[in-house]
Structures are given as C-alpha cells and as structure tokens.
Amino acid sequence: MTIVARLIDVHKTYRIGHVRVPAVRGVTLDIEQGAFMSIAGPSGSGKTTILNLLGALDTPTSGTVQIGEGTTEGLSLNTLADFRNTHLGFVFQTFNLIPVLSVCENVEFPLQLQGIRDKGERNERVRKILLEVGLGELADRRPAELSGGQQQRVAVARALVKKPTLVLADEPTANLDSETAAEIMQLMQMMNEKHGTTFVFSTHDPLVMERASRLVRLHDGRIASDESGNGGRRAS
Amino acid sequence: MATGAAVQAEAITGRLRFLAILQLGWRNLRRNRRRTWITATTVALAVLLVQVAVSLLLGIEQQSFDNLINYQTAHAKIYADGYFARREELPLDYTLTDLDELQDIVQSVRGVAATTPRLSFSAQISNGVDLYGCVGVGIQVAASDQDVFRIPQAVVDGEYLTLDEEGILMGTGLAELFGVATGDWLTVLTRTKAGAYEALDLPIVGLIGTGNPLIDRNTFLIPLKIAQYMLGLDGAATEVAIRFTANAHDAQTIADIGRAVDGTEQVEVKGWREMEQDFMALVRLKRTGQGVFLVIFIVLAVVGITNTILMASFERTREIGMMMAMGLRGAGIRWLFLTEGALTGFVGGALGSFIALAITAYFATQGINLTAMYGDLDIGYPVKDTIYPAMNGTVIMASWLLTGVLAALASLYPAARASRQVPVEALRHV
Numbered sequence: 115m116t117i118v119a120r121l122i123d124v125h126k127t128y129r130i131g132h133v134r135v136p137a138v139r140g141v142t143l144d145i146e147q148g149a150f151m152s153i154a155g156p157s158g159s160g161k162t163t164i165l166n167l168l169g170a171l172d173t174p175t176s177g178t179v180q181i182g183e184g185t186t187e188g189l190s191l192n193t194l195a196d197f198r199n200t201h202l203g204f205v206f207q208t209f210n211l212i213p214v215l216s217v218c219e220n221v222e223f224p225l226q227l228q229g230i231r232d233k234g235e236r237n238e239r240v241r242k243i244l245l246e247v248g249l250g251e252l253a254d255r256r257p258a259e260l261s262g263g264q265q266q267r268v269a270v271a272r273a274l275v276k277k278p279t280l281v282l283a284d285e286p287t288a289n290l291d292s293e294t295a296a297e298i299m300q301l302m303q304m305m306n307e308k309h310g311t312t313f314v315f316s317t318h319d320p321l322v323m324e325r326a327s328r329l330v331r332l333h334d335g336r337i338a339s340d341e342s343g344n345g346g347r348r349a350s
Numbered sequence: 351m352a353t354g355a356a357v358q359a360e361a362i363t364g365r366l367r368f369l370a371i372l373q374l375g376w377r378n379l380r381r382n383r384r385r386t387w388i389t390a391t392t393v394a395l396a397v398l399l400v401q402v403a404v405s406l407l408l409g410i411e412q413q414s415f416d417n418l419i420n421y422q423t424a425h426a427k428i429y430a431d432g433y434f435a436r437r438e439e440l441p442l443d444y445t446l447t448d449l450d451e452l453q454d455i456v457q458s459v460r461g462v463a464a465t466t467p468r469l470s471f472s473a474q475i476s477n478g479v480d481l482y483g484c485v486g487v488g489i490q491v492a493a494s495d496q497d498v499f500r501i502p503q504a505v506v507d508g509e510y511l512t513l514d515e516e517g518i519l520m521g522t523g524l525a526e527l528f529g530v531a532t533g534d535w536l537t538v539l540t541r542t543k544a545g546a547y548e549a550l551d552l553p554i555v556g557l558i559g560t561g562n563p564l565i566d567r568n569t570f571l572i573p574l575k576i577a578q579y580m581l582g583l584d585g586a587a588t589e590v591a592i593r594f595t596a597n598a599h600d601a602q603t604i605a606d607i608g609r610a611v612d613g614t615e616q617v618e619v620k621g622w623r624e625m626e627q628d629f630m631a632l633v634r635l636k637r638t639g640q641g642v643f644l645v646i647f648i649v650l651a652v653v654g655i656t657n658t659i660l661m662a663s664f665e666r667t668r669e670i671g672m673m674m675a676m677g678l679r680g681a682g683i684r685w686l687f688l689t690e691g692a693l694t695g696f697v698g699g700a701l702g703s704f705i706a707l708a709i710t711a712y713f714a715t716q717g718i719n720l721t722a723m724y725g726d727l728d729i730g731y732p733v734k735d736t737i738y739p740a741m742n743g744t745v746i747m748a749s750w751l752l753t754g755v756l757a758a759l760a761s762l763y764p765a766a767r768a769s770r771q772v773p774v775e776a777l778r779h780v
Contacts, residue, residue, distance in 0.1 A: 171675055171774040192679050199677020206777070210672040214377035226370050227677050272676075 116147040118279050118312050119168055124177035126163050126335075137163040139335040140177070145280070145314060150306045152326035152343070153316045159332040161316035162284055168314060169202055169282045170194045182279065199227050203273030205283035205302075205315075209265040211257040217268050218244065218253040224276045243271045246308075247301060263294035267301060274305055283315035287322055299325050366682050375689035378662070379697075386694060389658040393698025394705070396651030397753055400644045401706035401746060405739035407640060409714070411633060412740050413561075414731040415622075418629070420500040421560040422732075423622040424591035426604050428452065431616040433588060440472040440485065442543040445586040446617065452590055455614060459606045461598030464497035466490050467587035469577045473540040475570065477528050484524060485569045486538065488577025488587075498593040501558060501571065508532035508556030511573055517555035523567030525557050532556055538572070542582040550580055561734035648753055652695055652760040659691045659761045663768035670768055671776025680769035687765035688758050695757020699750040707746065710739045 126138040138160045145151060145168070153161045166172040167179050170186050171194075179186045181201065186194065198204075203224075211220050218240050225236045244250050247267040257265055266286060273281045283302065287295035299322055306313050315322070323329055326343040366374070379386045419425055429437070433444035446452060446467070453465045469488035474481050489495040492513045496502050501519070502510045511519050518536060530536060532554050539549045552572065560566055578584050594603050600621055608619045623630055663670070670683055717736040 166774050169675065171777070195674060195677050195679045197677075198675060202677075204672075204675050206672065208668070210668060210777075212374075212669060212673075214374065214381060223673075224676050226366055229365065231367075 117144050118147045118182065119145040119314075120178075120180040121164070121167065121174075122178040122180070124164075124167060124174045124179060126160075126167065126172070127175045137335055138167070138174070141332075141335070141337055143330065143337065143340075145312065147279075147312055148306070148310045149312050149314070150303060150325070150327040151312075151314045151330065152323050152328070153314065153330050153332060154318055154323050155332035155338070156318060158334075160335040161318075161332055163335075164332070165282045165284050165314065165316055168280070169204060170198050199224070199276075201279045203276065203278035203281040203311075205266070205269045205273050205281065205286045207285040207288045209257070209262070209269050209289070211265055211268055211272075213257050216254050216256055217249060217260070220257065220268055221271045221275050224272060228276055239275055240271075243275045246305070247271045261294075262290050263297060266290060266294075266298050270298070270301055270305070274309070274311060277309075278311070280312045280314065283313065285316055285318075287317065287319055292321065295319065296321065365679065366685075371682070371685050371689050372693075375686055375693055378666075378686075378690055379693055382662070385658060385661070386697075389654050390694050390698035390701060392654045393648075393651050393695055393753060393757065394702035396648050397699045397702025397749060398706045398709075400647055401703060401749055402709055402739070403640070403644060404745050404749070405706070405710040405714075405741060406718075406737065407637075408742055408745065409738045409740040410731050410733055413733045413737060414629075414633075417560060417562050417732045417734070418626055419593075419622055421504065421562050421565055423625045424498050425594040425598075425600065426592045426607065426619060426621045427625065428456065428590040428592070428607070428611065428617050428619050429588065431618055434618055434620055440470055440588075442471065442581060442583065442588070445469075445583060445588055446590060447586050448614070449585065449587055449590065452611065452614060452617070455610050456590065456592060456607055459603065459610050461594050461603035461606065462592055463595045463598075464494075464593045466494040466498040466591050467574065468495070468589050468591055469574055469581065469583065469587045470589065471540055471577065471581055473538055473570075475524075475528070476537040476539060477530055477534070478537070480528065481539070482524075482528060486540065486577065487569060487571050488574040489571050490574045498591045501560075504558040504560045505556045506559040508554065510556060511571065512555075513573070515573070516550075516552055516576060518552040518570050518572050519556050519558055520554060520570040521566035521568065522557045522559040523563065524570065525554070527567065530554060538570075538580070540580055542580070544582060546582075548580045548582075550576070552576075559734070560732075562732035564732070644749075645752070648749070648756055651698075652753065652756045655691050655694050655757045655760045656764060658694065659687050660764040660767070662690065663687060663764045666768075667771065667776050667779035670771050671773045671779065674771065674773035675777065680771075682769075683771070684765045684769035687768050688761050691761025691765070692754050692758035695760075696750070696754040698757075699753035702753075703746050703750050707741065710741050713739045714741055 121141050121143040124138055124141045128135045128137055141164065153164055155161050167174055170181065173186055212223065215223065221240045221243060222236050225239060230236050244253055247270055249264065249267055249271065252260065252264065287298055290298060302313055303325055305311055317323060324344065329341055329343045330337060331339040428446065430444035430446050433441065449467045456462055456465050467490055471486045473486040474483050491511045506522060511517055525531060534554050535551055536554060537549055537551050539547065541547055578586060594600065604619055604621045611617050611619065673683065717738045719736045
C-alpha cells in the first residue's frame with residue numbers, strides 16, 4: 115500500500131485573544147494513494163483544519179504532517195508554496211476562480227505557476243482536462259457567465275490539470291444544489307477511478323459520504339470512526 | 351513508509367512570467383473601472399499640469415535665451431584682453447582697433463554666420479530737465495548689426511537707424527521714464543577716453559521693445575560712427591559680436607574662433623552663456639526648484655494609487671489566498687499589485703501627456719499673451735509679452751516614466767501587505 119500523506123499525533127490549537135481553542139487533538143491518519151476519502155463531521159469538528167494541514171496551508175501545533183517523504187515542519191512560506199504548487203490540488207467550497215480570467219485561463223494558471231513555458235503544451239493539457247470535465251464548449255467564458263456547478267467543474271479541472279499527488283476539496287458541494295452536487299461528486303469519482311488521483315474531501319452531506327471509498331468521522335477534533343465506504347476507487 | 355513518485359519530485363518554484371502578471375494586472379484594473387478611472391484621472395491631471403507647466407517654463411527659457419542672443423549678447427563676442435572682467439564699468443581703455451581684419455578672420459571660421467562691431471559706453475541723457483545715466487551702444491547700421499542682432503524687428507515706434515545719420519533708438523521703458531517719444535530730441539552726455547566731456551543733441555528716430563529690461567529700460571543705440579566720434583575712438587569698438595549658423599555647435603565654434611584669433615590682437619572670446627553666467631545660474635536654480643515642486647506634485651497625485659491598491663488588496667483577500675494555495679509565492683502577489691499600481695500610473699500618465707501635448711501644441715503656435723492676461727508683468731525672464739510653450743519629447747517621456755515608477759513605488763506598501771497574507775487566513779476572509 116502506497117501512503118501519500120500521513121498525520122502522526124497531530125494537534126492544532128488556535129489562539130483567539132487569550133483563549134486557546136483546540137481544533138485537532140491527536141489525530142493520526144494514513145492516506146493511501148488512489149483513495150477517495152471523505153472526512154466528515156459536524157461544524158467545528160476539525161475537518162477544514164485537517165485539510166489545511168494536509169494542504170500545507172497550515173502547520174500543526176504539535177505532531178507531524180508527512181506528505182510523501184517530507185514533513186511540513188519548519189518549512190518557509192516559499193518552500194510550502196513551492197510544495198503546494200508541485201504536489202497539491204485544491205477545490206474550494208466557493209469555487210475561488212479568478213474572475214478576470216476565462217475558463218481556460220483559470221485552468222492554465224497552475225501550469226503557468228509550474229513554469230511550463232510551452233504554450234502549446236499548456237493549451238493541450240487544458241483542452242484535454244476541460245473535455246474530461248465536460249466544459250470544452252465553455253472554454254472562453256468568464257466565471258461570472260457560468261452556473262455554480264460549471265464553476266466547480268472548472269475548479270476541479272484546475273486542481274487536476276497539473277496532475278497532483280493529492281487533491282483536497284473543502285466541502286466542494288456545500289454551495290450546490292443536490293443534483294449539481296451529485297454531478298460534481300460523480301465527476302471527482304470518475305477522475306479518481308480513471309487517473310488514480312487521490313482525493314480527500316470534507317463534507318457533512320450524507321449523500322457525498324456515500325460515494326467515498328473511505329469515511330473518516332471527526333468529533334471535537336478527534337477521529338470518531340474510520341471505515342471503508344462503497345464508492346471511489348480501491349486504494350492501492 | 352512507501353511514497354508516491356510524484357511526491358518525491360523536486361518542488362517547482364511558483365512564479366508567474368512577467369507577461370502573465372502584466373495581463374492579469376491589466377485585467378484586474380478593469381474590474382472596478384470607475385475606481386481605476388478616478389485614480390488614473392487624478393494622476394492624469396497632475397501629469398497634465400506638470401507637463402504644461404514644464405512646457406511653459408521651457409518655452410520661456412528658450413525665448414529668454416533667444417532674446418539674449420538676438421538683442422544683447424549675440425552667440426559670442428570678442429573683447430580686447432581685460433575688458434570682460436571690467437565690462438560692467440564700460441571702460442574705454444580696452445578697445446579693438448583692427449576691426450576689418452578681425453572680422454575677416456572670424457568670418458572664415460566654420461559655423462560663423464555674421465559679425466559686427468559695437469561700441470558700448472557709459473552716458474547720461476537729458477531732456478533739458480532731468481538727467482539719467484544709462485548705457486549707450488554704437489552700432490554699425492548698414493548690413494552688419496542687423497545680420498547679428500534682431501533690433502529692427504524690435505522697433506515698436508518710428509524707424510530703425512539709417513546709415514550714419516544722426517539719430518537715437520531707445521528702449522520703450524527708458525522713453526517712458528523720460529516722458530519722451532519718437533521725434534523728440536535728447537542730449538547725450540558722455541566722456542571721451544581722455545576724460546573730456548562731450549555732448550550731442552540727437553533726435554529719437556524710433557523706440558525698441560525687446561522684452562529685455564536691460565535694453566528696454568537702460569539702453570539707447572546710436573550709429574557707430576557717431577559714438578566713435580563722441581568718444582574720440584575713431585575706428586575702434588569695445589566688442590565684435592558674432593552670430594553662429596543654425597547648425598553650429600556653440601562650444602566648438604567658440605573654441606575654433608579662439609584658435610583663429612590667437613596671435614592677432616590680444617583678445618578674448620566669450621560665449622553667450624559665459625557672458626550671462628549669473629542668469630544661467632538663476633535658470634539652473636529655478637529649474638531645480640521647479641523640478642522639486644513638480645515631482646512633489648506628481649508624488650501627491652500618485653499617493654491616491656496607494657489607497658486604490660490597498661482597497662483592491664482588501665477586496666481580493668480570498669483570491670490572494672487561493673493563488674497562494676495554488677503555489678504562487680508572496681513575491682508573485684507583490685509583483686501583481688505593483689504592476690497594477692504602475693499600470694494605473696502609466697495609463698493616467700499617458701492620458702495626461704496626451705492632453706498636455708494637445709494643449710502645448712495649440713499654444714506653441716498661438717502663444718499666450720501675458721500682457722493681455724496680467725498687464726505689464728515682469729516674470730523675471732527677458733521675454734516679450736507673448737510666450738510660446740516649448741514641446742520637449744524627453745520631458746514628456748521622462749515625466750510619463752517617472753509617473754509609472756512613482757505609482758509602482760506608491761503601491762509598495764499595499765503590495766507588501768498583500769504578499770504577507772497567510773493563505774489559510776486569507777481563504778477564510780469573508
């Protein structure tokens with residue numbers, strides 16, 4: 115079994131004024147390559163914090179976050195940025211597309227960040243992924259001209275275009291109606307099965323949880339349960 | 351722990367290429383068009399005012415230089431050795447005598463268009479009641495002085511001097527001071543080189559208005575032969591004035607003249623800038639003062655850009671967080687906002703420059719009549735009542751570039767602030 119990310123006894127405590135608020139308390143978790151994993155739990159249970167730690171967007175108060183062979187401990191902001199650029203894809207609840215860029219430019223953005231100078235190569239990769247997510251016809255539109263579901267498809271394409279090791283999706287369906295949410299989950303599941311990309315997403319939607327190959331439930335910053343699900347690709 | 355191959359790959363530095371930043375920055379400016387235009391218009395107004403002011407000052411400067419050359423200094427003058435140091439005393443002890451030979455030598459120098467002898471002297475003029483000390487200048491009337499100076503064009507009343515005919519041409523200011531007009535008679539009182547008093551009654555044949563206070567208020571012109579006769583200096587002059595050709599290089603021509611006359615008489619050659627070094631120093635001082643003032647003016651205008659970029663960075667906090675999450679380094683964020691600030695400055699600068707060009711081009715041909723606007727105003731430069739702004743491509747380009755650079759500098763703080771965002775906090779921003 116190939117592990118792409120691991121949390122070892124991770125604690126994360128936020129300080130709000132003089133009050134210390136523990137968000138994650140001693141979480142240990144392995145994430146296998148190819149997993150389609152859901153982190154579920156009520157608001158404040160630590161889902162987003164764990165995604166932020168896995169996404170090298172935040173560092174733990176104690177414990178170790180390993181992604182691949184390295185840990186995020188003590189890394190500079192620039193090194194963390196380079197690491198995210200190379201290995202991670204993000205899908206946000208509010209899509210977070212760049213409004214002044216077209217669909218294809220939004221998807222091209224991570225490739226530009228990766229320093230791929232060949233415009234032809236970038237265009238080809240963008241074209242392929244847009245076809246896969248079903249947006250080939252909308253490549254020249256601006257985000258404001260798309261529906262929520264279409265915007266989230268762009269976000270998925272943007273996360274996948276650089277072929278990341280791990281895609282982190284923070285409540286990717288929370289801003290979508292149930293039908294669109296199901297389509298987005300289906301799309302991510304399809305990408306997981308087709309390309310073997312590892313997905314970790316947070317949710318509190320039971321319909322979304324059903325699609326996961328592994329379901330980790332959190333409660334008060336601790337893992338309450340960790341069980342196999344029915345959906346997604348079998349982790350390798 | 352087994353690891354995925356991709357995870358072991360070298361990290362790629364998250365930097366956007368310059369063109370990508372430029373494109374993104376340009377589009378971001380169009381997000382809030384009204385705000386961008388308001389900011390750019392403020393900058394444009396500042397650049398417009400600065401460029402029009404500079405054009406006006408350059409025009410006044412150039413007209414001052416032309417005025418000095420046309421009515422007072424010519425491009426260069428040759429004096430007898432020792433005269434220049436004491437020129438303000440108007441001494442008659444240092445005169446040039448072999449005028450024809452000297453003029454022939456000088457006129458053979460490349461870059462010299464014409465030469466003429468002049469005899470300057472200290473005199474008093476009287477209308478029978480008042481006596482006033484002023485400067486008399488003997489000029490060679492026929493086909494000589496007017497080849498070097500432009501006195502005939504400055505005659506505002508009466509006529510120019512006629513060949514060796516007794517008459518006096520005086521500045522309008524001096525005539526006004528004395529309460530005399532064309533056709534009136536004045537007594538010119540002076541002393542010969544030997545110290546004897548000499549007086550001569552002369553009719554005023556014309557009045558000249560050059561815009562140069564030194565001439566208009568303090569000088570009268572008479573034919574050279576009469577001046578020589580009055581001063582007992584037949585065939586002599588205190589100076590030989592020289593006009594250069596249009597394409598002559600001043601310093602080079604002066605040096606060539608110096609070499610050409612070396613070994614003839616004991617003479618010294620002085621260029622107009624050296625003759626007017628006090629005025630030139632004043633011009634430099636004014637330029638510095640005005641330059642500082644104008645730069646401060648632009649700085650105040652571009653400070654508005656700080657506010658605009660700061661607001662934009664607040665509004666786009668989540669977007670900044672998202673770009674950082676995707677791997678864009680803080681430096682990339684910084685460059686993006688600096689570019690947006692600089693672009694605002696360049697757009698405003700271009701707009702202001704364009705309008706300034708149109709205004710300057712119009713007034714460069716039509717002129718601005720200061721007398722019509724402000725009456726008889728002394729602006730401290732020897733210029734006539736109508737001034738013509740001068741267009742200068744270097745000034746336009748420099749002020750445009752300066753505006754862009756200052757605008758980028760004005761964006762430093764908001765850009766630095768944006769680049770120091772912590773991605774996870776920026777993403778939570780509502």
